[in-house]
Amino acid sequence: MSTALAPRTRYQALAEELAQAIHAGRLPAGSGLPSLRECASQRGLSLNTVTAAYRLLEDQGLIAARPQSGFYVRSVLAEPDASLRRQPSQVQGSAQQQLLAEVMEAQAQPGMLNLALAIPKGPRFYPQERLAKVTAQLLRQQPEWLSRYALPPGPLALREQVRLRAQRLGMALRAEDIVITHGAMEALQLALRACTRPGDTVGIEAPAYFNIYDLLASLGLKALELPTHPRHGLLMDELEQAMADGRIDALVCMPTVHNPLGCNMPLANRQRLAALAQQHQVPVIEDMVYSELQYAEPPAPAARAFDSEGWILVCSSFSKAIAPDYRLGWIDAGRYATAVRHLKFASSGGESELLCQSLAAFLQSGHYDHHLRSIRRLYEQQVASVRGLVARHFPEGTRATQPEGGFLLWLELPAGVDSLALFRAALAEGVVIMPGQVYSQGARYRHCIRLSCAQVLDERYVDGMKVLGALACEAAGVSEVS
């Protein structure tokens, strides 16, 4: 834990400076770096410091050592190809269901290295000991909670914490409008049921959170996949056109730390999104489950922050940052708040008072901010490291996102690679990945995969990435790069 919180050391500062120069093109691919000794004497640093910095850059896939000729800058991972996101396309039903079931089954097999699901794995990513302690204490003090029906909207103590946390993301919510849900998934489900009717068409991003297809299909809703830029999210002109043409009755999107792209929508686009929702009276469901895992300070405000008329319904959860097992999420459904409260009551009842109050007590304790700072830094480092592994082991021409938060990485492999075949080949080697086919209907992301960087990057992880890289090289018909 301590490394994640330590102030930057000299070697880290040096590595960061060089990394920035590489990303900015001031140190182009193929150019040589000063030798360890040269660098140390130029900058008045110890040889150990420079060695450590170069090793870090190697780990990140940014530089490599050529035998007898020192270090050089590697070809950096390019961004995903924005031109892939062309026209909106209409989707009905969920062809991905079978494939998703196959992935879920694969993960359930014992002994797999699971790079597929967005599930941090390991005690350092969650404050489990402290939360367990708080919960045990409440069990001792309030056993009578177990014998009560918890009814929506959920305990005020927790809704009040949600309200307070939302302020940091620019939102002035009221505790009485918030409903505690069974994770963000139920929040999303209730939001859709509240603001659409069967037969409606819902705009979604492409790629989008894979469960959305099943969810829409099960509610009798059609989907319109909207063009989504790998760095800026939804393309606003195309979105405006779809709204103006009446082609969508609602929109689901992730303006902040998009899943799977990891990108943040620019501030101006968030403002425009809120204005468009209002102008066209199209409800927008804003999924912000990764918003508190943004690397930058201060964090980007939610699109809802710019919505004065309640057209934006915000959904979130505590599963990504505190405790997935408690399955607690929330929704502020804006002008659909009453409908959502009724639906929650009629569809699944309330959430456990014990779990809600435990979470509220943890949030009140102030440990949450400490924990958040720690995991944000940790995830940022881990994502950089996994990008490094990709740069070293994956075929030339592989592109990767540069996430603004969270722990997911989206890769575009050379065009010929079929990610479903890669998924199956990797499975045979004990590695589970999420194939791009679940992220869009049709073949648009056939050559893409999503990786989770939220586990301990130990030898097993590194070996798994090497295996995956070798399989990808084979599929692309090239030998490994380095």
Added chain:
Amino acid sequence: MSTALAPRTRYQALAEELAQAIHAGRLPAGSGLPSLRECASQRGLSLNTVTAAYRLLEDQGLIAARPQSGFYVRSVLAEPDASLRRQPSQVQGSAQQQLLAEVMEAQAQPGMLNLALAIPKGPRFYPQERLAKVTAQLLRQQPEWLSRYALPPGPLALREQVRLRAQRLGMALRAEDIVITHGAMEALQLALRACTRPGDTVGIEAPAYFNIYDLLASLGLKALELPTHPRHGLLMDELEQAMADGRIDALVCMPTVHNPLGCNMPLANRQRLAALAQQHQVPVIEDMVYSELQYAEPPAPAARAFDSEGWILVCSSFSKAIAPDYRLGWIDAGRYATAVRHLKFASSGGESELLCQSLAAFLQSGHYDHHLRSIRRLYEQQVASVRGLVARHFPEGTRATQPEGGFLLWLELPAGVDSLALFRAALAEGVVIMPGQVYSQGARYRHCIRLSCAQVLDERYVDGMKVLGALACEAAGVSEVS
């Protein structure tokens, strides 16, 4: 607690014998009982024993003392009027939503005597201390559970317990077909979504579980209210006709301890129900949340016990007998099992491993059967006592169900009484009841109310019932009977 578990004493045995004679008509209303001394000497019992038995019968509203002339049999509460259940009637939308919201709001007010919701209230009805202990122990031993995503279908340990318990109700389920849900409400919701499409018509009982109207409306489903006998449940000829005419695409029913009627469908009707479902290929959703609270031993088997082709989807929960706060239910969706598993995954994710494993450990411990025996007896006694209060304080002509299990009582007041007006008048006196209007659309149950007998029947409860009875007498235009 101890009284609930004690073997029947002599006075209880005597009271029971006399009660049976009264219910069977061998001691008709108005007939005199032997004096205390006569009875004692006839039966060779002590005077104390006979006095205690007579007092119990008085409490149950079955007998009364006439000054200077001994005890006589009171007019017993008649059964609800079966002729009220006429023709099937088509329903669309949920007119009850507003009324239900009003009731929910009333209950949330502090200091109310809540006779409305089916929520046992008080530590003796739930094994909270033991369950809290089990949960705290697992928190100490397995804090890592908090940091894992629990995925459907839920832990095998709990599904295995469900399978074992289902055997007692005649069902041979397989653990792999069971999905753990967020209470029976989510089970019902998933079942409906799996076996219907928007626009379909679902057969329901009238009266039925009040949330069903909201649920159906929110899923774009129409309802057909089917005639339901107060003692036998669904009228089978009318049901068969509706199925044969293709008027219903699915059916939701509670063959065992019906809510609100408390009745059990006769065995032959259960068999016929299963056969009809199969013959007409109409999925039947069997809600069995009160099945383990049947008073009789052995309990009636589920309708599902007679279904060999998976047309009956069974839903249940542990909220009524163990811990409402954990919100754990389950479904075996028969031929819709795969669809339900997918829907659960896409709609709300899994249930908390901590809560599931705690419940499984409690079920494994054997304390559950002990607890069940205790509360079954307790609820049976309490329901009898509340019937006694009704007989003593409510207007002449009030009818009441004689439940086969659970803790709910359904009253039919004289025809002129408007239960919504009664609800509001009672609210002003600090008593919350469930008005009959939420149990059917239209005016069919306008003069009915549902009472919960699952709280400590202390002075406050008795006073509340007196107040309610007086208001009902006023509304019926008669003075109190006794």
